Amino acid sequence: MSYGVSAALQAAVYQALSADATLASLVGNHIYDAFPAGTLPPLYVALGPELVKDQSDKTGGGAVHQFTVSVVTDTAGFATAKQAAGAVSDALVDADLTLNRGTLVALNFYRAKAVRVGAADERRIDLTFNARVADD
Template sequence: MSYGVSAALQAAIYQALFADVTLAGLVGTDIYDALPSGVVPSLYVALGPELAKDRSDKTGGGAEHEFTVSVVTDSSGFAVAKSAAAAVSDVLVNADLTLSRGSLVSLNFHRAKAVRVGAADERRIDLTFRARVQDD
């Protein structure tokens, strides 16, 4: 197994999300790997947990990365969050990302979960994707 492509995959995902005009129109530059300290924006995207599984074969090292991208808002209702979540999905599904190490074989949507957080109006949509990478 190779976990060596993980950082390159994360960087490429972040850059793709950050560069997308539609997503920028919704969340601006509020796309995070780690949330800033202090007050968080009313709508933002955060890269979340990752689970990697070995998918090596006789041609070389590879892995399947199941990762979460969350859309969080303090707006009541899910409409704003769902618009941003759709934009995230549009950017990532079947994306042709160039990695600084290894290569992306496929990137697909796996599932989403929309929830209310706490007693306030905060809403969160966790989008889970699966990326198959090869460590060239």
């Protein structure tokens, strides 16, 4: 197994989300790998946790990266967050991402969970994707 493709995959996912016009129309440039200092905007996207499992075989090293992208809003109701979550999904599912190390074999939607956060109006949708990569 190799974890070496992880940074390349994360960079490609961030680039794909940042370049997506539909997502930009909803969240602007508020797509984060690391949160900025200060107050967060009312709607944003954040790259989240990752779980990686070995998928190497006799042809070479590989792994499945299960990663989360979160859509967060401080607006009451889920409608706005769901529109942004749909745009995230559309931008990533079956995306043809170019990695600076390794090769993306497949990128698929796995699941989503929509929750209220705290006692305020904040809502969060966590979208989980599976990316199969080869470290060639």
